[in-house]
Amino acid sequence: MVSDLVQKRAFPLFWTLLDKQGASNLAEPQQVLRPVIRLLKKYKLIIIGSREFHSIELAQWLHRQHLSFVLRQKCSTNFRKKRQPFQALDRIPGLTGIHLFYPKVGFTKKKGFSRFNLVAYCQRKYQGKQEDEPWYLLTNLPDLKSDLEVYSKRLG
Numbered sequence: 001m002v003s004d005l006v007q008k009r010a011f012p013l014f015w016t017l018l019d020k021q022g023a024s025n026l027a028e029p030q031q032v033l034r035p036v037i038r039l040l041k042k043y044k045l046i047i048i049g050s051r052e053f054h055s056i057e058l059a060q061w062l063h064r065q066h067l068s069f070v071l072r073q074k075c076s077t078n079f080r081k082k083r084q085p086f087q088a089l090d091r092i093p094g095l096t097g098i099h100l101f102y103p104k105v106g107f108t109k110k111k112g113f114s115r116f117n118l119v120a121y122c123q124r125k126y127q128g129k130q131e132d133e134p135w136y137l138l139t140n141l142p143d144l145k146s147d148l149e150v151y152s153k154r155l156g
Helices: 026-037 056-064 144-153
Strands: 002-006 007-012 047-049 068-072 097-104 116-120 135-139
Touching: 002 026, 007 026, 007 047, 007 144, 026 056, 047 116, 047 144, 068 144, 097 144
Parallel strands: 047 068
Antiparallel strands: 002 007, 068 135, 097 116, 116 135
């Protein structure tokens, strides 16, 4: 589903029903995004995606469309900082209450993919509530503050 966020309300613009559960392949998010991108081409769009839309291929496609994005990643996703070995996101130590911004990291061993920014954030326990797991965000926005502000809007 693609929705427009207006004053903490999400208005569905386009959707499709899938006959499965779980993560989508690249064609499925493209199917719902293309009509909306055409419809709203005069506006600045930022694509916010949950873990269902976590693929580096989607990030690369959005980047080629000159669109901004913040896509939540699964904790098992591998990344690497420049000249470092790949590691799973959940191997980033001591995140509770901390915000981390890693510029231009690699998210796949495949050749030909751009490097994107990574945000790692784990909220402290607040009023007895805490996220099940940290946010790991793949993004092409330029800074930590923008990324967290944009992605938090997904939660309304």
